[in-house]
Amino acid sequence: MISLETIEQARERIVKHIRSTPLVMSAALSELIGTQVSLKLEHHQLTGSFKLRGATNAILQLSQSERNRGIIAASTGNHGRALSYAAQAMGSRATICMSRLVPENKVSEIRRLGASVRIVGSSQDDAQEEVDRLVAEEGLSMIPPFDHPRIIAGQGTLGLEIVQAMPQVAAVLVPLSGGGLAAGVAAAVKAVRPEIKVIGITMERGAAMKASIDAGHPVQVEEHRSFADSLGGGIGLANAWTFQMCKILLDEVVLVDESEIAAGIRHAYEYERQIVEGAGAVGIAALLSEKLAHVEGPIAAILSGGNIDMALHRNVVNGLNTIGEGS
Template identity: 40%
Template sequence: MPLPLNLAMIQEARKRLAGVIHPTPLDHSTTFSRLTGSEVYFKLENLQKTGSFKIRGAYNKIMSLTLEERQRGVIAASAGNHAQGVACAATRAGIPSTVVMPEGAPISKVMATRGYGARVILAGGGYDEAFDYARQMQKETGATLVHGFDDPLVAAGQGTIGLELLDELPDLDAVLVPVGGGGLIAGIAVAIKSLKPRVRVIGIQSRGAPAVYLSLKGNCRQQLAATATIADGISVRRPGEFTLEVIRRYVDDVLLVDDEEIARAILMLLERSKIVVEGAGAVVLAALLHGHLSLPGAKVALVLSGGNIDVNILSIIIERGLVKSGRITRLRTVVTDQPGSLQRLLGVLAAVRANVISVNHDRIKPQVPLKQAEVELLLETSDVEHVGRVMAALSREGYRVERI
């Protein structure tokens, strides 16, 4: 059966979006090309208006409404990026918008959505509950529901990324796309496969939210009982109905990455390329970095779909990454409780070039013998090997050291 999405719809969406969205850069990365063996190009949708690709689909849908539909306004459900895209697009079109967000949505995304002009309602513990609430409101008010992914006009807007990729890199070999509900990859796949069928289109999901992956494997649309991933932008329990069919027909493969791999990709993009992405945007690099697919010598575009990462999550990722790489180390030892003992300990650390960030000296802890004190040290070190040298030096001086 014919699909409700085709190349002509995506080309029409591109005309609507002209002058509204940023045609985002396609940036070649020498660093990640060397690390992966592919010629890596980043499609920087994290630099898009509202911080993600979502405004493309939202604006295309909203500008397709009739005058009567516009007067009744639009409503959407989202944990963040689609919310901001709908709010921005509706305000630009002069249309009232209501966005239902989960009660646990990051405050930064709630405030940003309000800042773009939407009325925000917090309801439900996750996206699915928020969507059910929005659906009920839509029935009561007559507003048009702008779905986050399961809408051909929304997917057509997202598909304009595929047209830009082929314009910017005509000899593209493959594109890696984050997958949640499937709207982004559906649009990109139709655009690219319609014009250059040889280009591989590969979707990447989080192992903690593998709805599309399992649906393809089981040959029917699956609904997850729950999701658990730092990639909240693709944390969807059930894929779209029409988007899943597009994926079946046009997408070459869908792969999974875990949260540790996603976190490492976020940190490496920040440190090596000075690019800030959210978890959903980092899954594509995580797949390539950790060998889930190998494309030696191929020109590969990675769609970094958004940059709206919560700063608290980012700080945790940075700290965990520094600990795992041995650049921050926490040690515990015991010293005699007398003048000069702490100075002697610090002298050993200085001799092996360990920089002291903080010291906690506790002489009254019940587990510590009398006339002794427990010392916890937070150190800046160079790498895991340096940590080993630090601990060896302390052991040689008679300290019993525990890494914590």
């Protein structure tokens, strides 16, 4: 487990490097659900997603020699963007390995931030194999996207902000992929108030953490194109941290399909005036689809990222409900 003290130390470490994002009440969702619903606008983070928290916490704890050798990671986009931004700010250089499923707008932004980009295979696992090869051959410093205590602690700072801004919160809805955000937020909020429910929300197809929890051990899943592209990828068969933390700390995992995610993106735009990517909209999607009707008390939903391709966003707003091949 990651302790509350470790998460508090991470908050002190990164406070000057990140943005403390707003938590705002949604009148539309509160009326629809019948209880207060507030939205954590983490897509307003400096790099457009929560990933900057963990990336910054991890890089700040590297030695100067490790930074000088260069930083490397596999990513579905947002972790790579955060690492590239933080590495550039701290005088290091990042190499980001991604699969062909990562949207071009995320790839191009990582390149703009000065990182070296490697496109490898059609899955997060393929990208990770390239990372492992470059670490062995070139001695680069690997910062994983989720399964690392420094990453988890950094993401957990978001949970501290929620309970500080909304002490009465009864449930927190967290987008769920590899589990770094979910594990960190759950560790933080339950350390402060153990009765708070933390519910992981993820896409219906290719939900690696849900499949792993159901199986009782990490498993591989087939990856598919999704509006929630940031939630794609496996959790790693040798997962050392996030699987156990999510298995123990999450009260529930809820799945949403592509049309429901699209509806979440549209609602965020039309009623909340927020532009979010699919992964950032899954909490709203779960609320709109009435899959959380059993949850009682004030709810906080994390809008985890806003790095959506704007052409895709326009299509979704205009009614698109499926995406790409395999939809």
